Amino acid sequence: MTTSSGVLGGGVLLLSVMFWAQQLRLRSLGCLLRIDAAGVTVVGESTVPWRDLRKVEVVRRRIVAFVPRSADVVPPIVPSGLKRLNPQRTREKLTARFGSSLVVPTSAYGVSAEEIVHAVRTYSGGLPVFD
Secondary structure (H helix, E strand, C coil), rough: CCCHHHHHHHHHHHHHHHHHHHHHHHCCCCCCCCEEEEEECCCCCEEEEEEHHHEEEEECCCEEEEEECCHHHCEECHHHHHHCHHHHHHHHHHHHHHHHCCCEHHHHHHCCCCCHHHHHHCCCCCCCCCC
């Protein structure tokens, strides 16, 4: 094994350990995302009521964006490692890319886009869903 491949392997291992530690910490918080008759709630944030949302869009079957009627009504929802870096910049990037900062990367939350869409259709009272 060469020095460069050893460094690369060590870097990949370190990133893997960091990722899994973050996932364990997130899962220890319990319910990370709740969709019910009141609206959408993410752990540590206020509930966003259905009336404050304009639509829900599924992007590439892996990301669900809850698009607000007004940009100031939704908290940024991203994996916590990104959220700590610069919440305002993260919010701006997500809004530019997805039309909302209320974005659920399904793999980070252990749920499928289909499950989220089903819950939205069940509880939202007819909010448009584009999947």
